[in-house]
Structures are given as C-alpha cells and as structure tokens.
Amino acid sequence: MVIAIDGPAASGKGTLAKRLAEHYRLPHLDTGLLYRAVALTLLDAGQDLADADAAAAAARGLEAGFLADPRLRGSAMGEAASIVSAQGAVRAALLDWQRRFAGAAEGAVLDGRDIGTVVCPDAAVKLFVTASAEERARRRHRELDGRGEAVAYEAVLSDILRRDARDADRAAAPLRVAEDAVVIDTTTLDADAAFRAATDVVDGRDRA
Numbered sequence: 001m002v003i004a005i006d007g008p009a010a011s012g013k014g015t016l017a018k019r020l021a022e023h024y025r026l027p028h029l030d031t032g033l034l035y036r037a038v039a040l041t042l043l044d045a046g047q048d049l050a051d052a053d054a055a056a057a058a059a060r061g062l063e064a065g066f067l068a069d070p071r072l073r074g075s076a077m078g079e080a081a082s083i084v085s086a087q088g089a090v091r092a093a094l095l096d097w098q099r100r101f102a103g104a105a106e107g108a109v110l111d112g113r114d115i116g117t118v119v120c121p122d123a124a125v126k127l128f129v130t131a132s133a134e135e136r137a138r139r140r141h142r143e144l145d146g147r148g149e150a151v152a153y154e155a156v157l158s159d160i161l162r163r164d165a166r167d168a169d170r171a172a173a174p175l176r177v178a179e180d181a182v183v184i185d186t187t188t189l190d191a192d193a194a195f196r197a198a199t200d201v202v203d204g205r206d207r208a
C-alpha cells in the first residue's frame with residue numbers, strides 16, 4: 001500500500017507520515033529532504049541557487065547518506081529548497097529516486113508537495129494535510145525555538161506564506177490537492193487527532 005501525503009509548509013505532513021509508517025510498518029520518505037539536500041549541495045559549493053545546470057547536476061548526484069545532515073532541517077534550507085524545487089530538471093532528476101522508493105514490495109509512505117499528483121498518481125491512499133497559515137507558523141516557530149533557532153513569529157509566518165505561494169504558483173508540479181485526495185485540516189486537531197483521522201481514511205479504504 002502506498003500512502004501519499006501532500007500539503008503546505010509545517011502542516012504536520014512529516015509528523016503524520018512518520019506515525020502512519022510506524023503503524024502500518026511501511027518505509028517512509030520525507031521528499032522535502034531531497035530538495036533541501038540539493039539546495040545545501042549548491043550552497044556548500046558556493047553555487048547560485050538559481051543556476052539551473054548546477055542544480056540539476058546536484059540532484060542527479062545526490063547520495064542517500066547526505067539526507068541525515070542536520071543542517072537540512074533549518075529554516076534557511078526550506079526557503080532555499082523551494083527555489084531549486086521550482087526547476088523542472090531538478091524535479092525530473094529526483095523523480096526516479098522517489099518512484100523506486102514507492103515501488104517497494106510492501107508499499108511506502110511519502111510526504112511532500114506533488115506525491116499524489118505526480119510521483120505516485122496511483123497511490124492507494126492520498127491525504128492532503130493542511131492548517132491555517134497562522135497555526136502552521138505557530139507550530140514551526142515553536143519547533144525552531146526548541147532547536148535553538150531564534151526567529152521572530154512574524155518572520156516565520158512571512159516565510160511560510162512566501163514559500164506556499166512559490167510552491168503553488170510554479171509551472172513544474174505545483175502544490176495542488178489531488179482530485180482523489182482526502183483533505184485533513186489540522187488547524188484544530190492535535191497530532192493524535194490528525195493520526196486518527198488519517199487511519200480512519202486508510203482503514204475505511206481497506207474495508208471498501
């Protein structure tokens with residue numbers, strides 16, 4: 001069973017994906033890390049994030065071990081990732097990797113922006129996880145604060161709004177709700193309630 005989870009920044013996709021993967025004993029891929037890793041490769045090499053050739057080369061040469069680099073989790077890398085991810089050649093280079101992961105015999109859980117629409121259009125379950133921008137900014141702010149990255153709430157909110165707009169407006173695989181996705185709005189749901197809503201969808205599908 002492949003479970004595709006998409007949604008805007010800090011909506012709780014990753015938290016939900018991880019819990020679903022544990023619950024259903026499936027491997028999990030946070031696809032945002034791939035784009036963050038491409039951005040970090042460019043920055044480490046002193047290259048411009050807007051350099052399409054360099055970004056495509058970085059995407060083609062990406063190594064799995066690099067995905068554990070703690071620098072990938074910082075807020076600057078989310079912003080940088082959304083710049084490189086708008087390039088079609090970068091997305092094309094990462095597509096095979098994601099599809100191979102999703103092709104595991106037992107299935108997989110993948111979370112990102114285009115999993116249900118592009119990477120796994122035939123996924124058995126598609127969830128679109130969202131929440132108000134203010135609530136998402138509150139969560140991300142708390143998370144960054146907890147990691148010692150001191151950023152003002154207003155800066156987190158404007159980063160989230162700018163990134164959402166860039167992800168939704170780009171030509172290549174924009175952020176969209178797949179036609180057959182179930183939307184889970186977590187604005188007033190804690191992580192446990194979001195998990196229950198998701199398992200209701202998955203288990204309901206099994207009974208269908």
Ligand SMILES: Nc1ncnc2c1ncn2[C@@H]1O[C@H](COP(=O)(O)OP(=O)(O)O)[C@@H](O)[C@H]1O
Pocket residue numbers: 007008009010011012013014015016139140142143186189190191192194
């Ligand atoms: N339903 C929820 N209610 C409150 N906080 C949540 C919820 N889901 C996730 N979080 C917290 O919000 C932050 C962002 O969640 P995360 O799963 O990283 O989002 P995404 O993968 O969409 O960027 C994390 O600190 C996480 O612990």
Ligand SMILES: Nc1ccn([C@@H]2O[C@H](COP(=O)(O)OP(=O)(O)O)[C@@H](O)[C@H]2O)c(=O)n1
Pocket residue numbers: 008009010011014031032033035036078081082083085086111112113114115163167
């Ligand atoms: N499948 C994906 C996953 C991420 N991305 C890009 O990578 C950026 C970082 O994604 P992320 O999921 O790590 O970010 P958060 O939602 O955790 O803040 C996004 O803003 C997108 O631009 C994408 O284009 N497609």
